[in-house]
Amino acid sequence: MARTKDPAVRTLLIERAAQMLRAREPVTLRAVVAGTGVSTMAVYTYFGGMDGLWRAMRQEGFSRLAAQLATVPLSADPVRDLAALGSAYLANAVANPDLYRVMFDAGFDLEDPAAADESLHTLVRAAERAKERGRFRADVDPLTLATQSWAIGHGLASLVTTGPLPRAALGHGAPILTALYVSCGDDPSSCRRSVESGWRLA
Amino acid sequence: MARTKDPAVRTLLIERAAQMLRAREPVTLRAVVAGTGVSTMAVYTYFGGMDGLWRAMRQEGFSRLAAQLATVPLSADPVRDLAALGSAYLANAVANPDLYRVMFDAGFDLEDPAAADESLHTLVRAAERAKERGRFRADVDPLTLATQSWAIGHGLASLVTTGPLPRAALGHGAPILTALYVSCGDDPSSCRRSVESGWRLA
DNA sequence: AACTATACATAGCAGTGCTATACATAGGCC
DNA sequence: GGCCTATGTATAGCACTGCTATGTATAGTT
Known part of the structure; x- marks a missing residue:
């Protein structure tokens, strides 16, 4: 041809x-x-065109995020895993701050939306496992919890990468997530231990 | 002349x-x-130049945010006020979604940074009052708590205004803030009552 | 009333993303 | 193997962008 x-x-x-x-x-x-x-x-x-190049760059950003989340080793402690995933999310954002900012521009249109969904689903699975192991109450919706965790991570990552908050503010993630998971029924002291353990990973 | x-x-x-x-x-x-x-x-x-016009628009966005926060009537319940401020923050974001997105572009440079600081300080004062009234433990740092609340609000507002989350996701704000304030020492049941009361305002 | 400093309108600059056209080249077909 | 066609590539030029240089009118000072 x-x-x-x-x-x-x-x-x-x-x-x-x-x-x-x-x-x-x-x-x-x-x-x-x-x-x-x-x-x-x-x-x-x-x-x-240039729009397509920008879309491809957003895709690249989500690919790197997925890769970073994939490095998190799943453990027997699902709450620890949730915290580790949140920590990895923030680590990816600070490692590629400009790419992260581009990811959430222009209406979130991607070449392959599945890549973004997959990342969120990793959180959902961890929340499900936390329910199965009795760490969270039965009425906790894993998707809701994953979305809430995402919003918290994105809020911190966005405020840090765009400037107003210093990089040290990312440390706020651990106490907020701890509070959230305790509100899901986890025991406060063991939750704190789990989150801080997972938070250190990245 | x-x-x-x-x-x-x-x-x-x-x-x-x-x-x-x-x-x-x-x-x-x-x-x-x-x-x-x-x-x-x-x-x-x-x-x-155009950069200056964009800066002025960002300033306009922060002015509207400050105006929206100013409409929140302070009550005898500081936790309710904190939730009401968070709700007002999100209400401003959905009322001016494009302006909100512009506010956090281009490195956060403003003509009058005091306007943004003032909004955050409104949250800080509410947190201080919650400490004074014994709702929060003595070791709670008001600025830290205000920053955490901001990150939560911004995460939700950003994900909703940029597309990935539907508008209904803003409802996640109430349970997250409740979890956060409970972790600061507030009584769970009265905290839920306060937050839900303040959340309805906007 | 004369002067001067300032805002304004016009025209033109380099740079942007994009497209039309001509050309080169790789692959299918007999 | 030698054509032929379809596809990628290069060039030039399009309308448009933000910006600036220039000349002019006008408001405020003296």
């Missing part, structure tokens, strides 16, 4: 754009393709 | 830009001045 697309060019452009984003350089069409040797048209054949 | 600036033009441009933002129209220099009768140069004399 014809020349086939080279997948390497795709990742090359994404990485270069992410690098420029981190370096605080303006991510512009011509600037992105400048060092790569390819022409401006490549952005259109691979991404359909 | 010369012609003096007309303050009305300033507010006119801000309101028109905010209106275009709400209408999802691209907020561009020429588009903003189009309907006003003034020329593009007005944006430079009044704001120093």
Whole structure:
């Protein structure tokens, strides 16, 4: 038929754009393709335009988040795991602050929404296990709890990556999550132990 | 000396830009001045450029937030007041979703940072009163608690205004705040009553 | 009333994302 | 193997962006 697309060019452009984003350089069409040797048209054949490149970068952000969450080893203590996942969430945000900010721009449209759903579902499963082991009351909805945990993590991550709060404010995550899990029925002292144990991981 | 600036033009441009933002129209220099009768140069004399106009819009967002928080009537129940302030925070975010999103862009630089500080301080004072009345333990730091409440509110507001969570998710605020205030020493059942009472206000 | 400093309108600048067109090249077909 | 076609690529140019230089009118000072 014809020349086939080279997948390497795709990742090359994404990485270069992410690098420029981190370096605080303006991510512009011509600037992105400048060092790569390819022409401006490549952005259109691979991404359909700059919007598509930004979408791909959001996707990359969610992929890195999923990878970071995947590094959390599941233990016999599901509350510890919940805290560890929250800690990993914040660790990913501070490791890629610019990417994290981009992730939640432009209406949250992704190429593959499943990647984001999967990350949330990791939290849901941990909450389910906490219920099964009797740490949380039976009337606790795992999805609700996961969403609440997400909101807490995102609030801290967003305020830290966008500037108003210093990085040390991320430490607020542990006491808030502890309070939340205690409200789900977990024993206060063992909850504190579990959360602080999981929080240290990342 | 010369012609003096007309303050009305300033507010006119801000309101028109905010209106275009709400209408999802691209907020561009020429588009903003189009309907006003003034020329593009007005944006430079009044704001120093588009960046200045965006900064002014962020300032407008914080002003509206402060106004919304000011409508909360202080009561004899400081925990109720804390919940009411949180509820008002979220109400402002959903009433001006686009403005809220802009508020936390571009590194949080404002013309008058005191406006933002003042809003946070309203929360701090409520936390202090809760300590004085014995609802919270003596070792609770009001600023810490206010910051934590802010992070929770911002997490929910941000996830709702940017899309991933539906508006109904704002209801998660009440149970999370309840859990947080209980962890500060408040009695669980009276805390729930106070928070739900304050939450209804907005 | 004359002067001057300031706001304003116009026109034009470099830079943006995007697209139309021509060209090169890889793959299917006989 | 040699065409042929479909596809990726490069170039040039489009409308638009924010911004600035220039000239002019005007409000405030003296």
